[in-house]
Amino acid sequence: MTYSTRSLFFIVCLWSSFVTLETPVHAEHPTLSPTPFEQMKTLIGTWQGTRKAYDGEETIVAHYSLTAIDTAVMEQLFPGTPKEMVSLYTQDGHDLVMTHYCMLGNQPRMKTQGLVSSETITMSYMDGTGMRSIDDMHMHELTIKFMDENHMTHHWTLYDKGQKKVTHTFMFARQ
Secondary structure, three states, X not given: OOHHHHHHHHHHHHHHHHHHHHOOOOOOOOOOOOOHHHHHHOOOEEEEEEEEEOOEEEEEEEXXXXXXXXXXXXXXXXXXXXXXXXXXXXEEOXXXXXXXXXXXXXXXXXXXXXXXXXXXXXXXXXXXXOOXXXXXXXXXXXXXXXXXXXXXXXXXXXXXXXXXXXXXXXXXXXX
């Protein structure tokens, strides 16, 4: 090999090593299928349900819609009534984060913890606004159970003075 051939060979090897160094390496990450956010998007539409009340059963309407260029699912419970509450669900990595604008006048934020099954999403208190401390009465946990594409239940757990007070269960059917 002549001096110029060796030089050319060296330059080609050096150049190819730079190209290799600059090529990004993508780690393999398992994807959740579907993500909790994708599950929430399947709820778009109007749902009607019931919950046990002191004087029998109460009828509840829930309306789900996409907002913010389809990056958030908006849930309206009791829409158009004095009890109306809004929750916004967004994706944060593999987790689902929700802010609940409650008729109690506060806004607890909840987040999934770890893997979520295709049948159940459980979100727990992360932080909140409109409260002096975590001891104030607030919604602390939400579990949504998907029975099938047209039936689900919500289990909303209320905390007061740092302790579980009651869990409200709503049973919904798609309208």
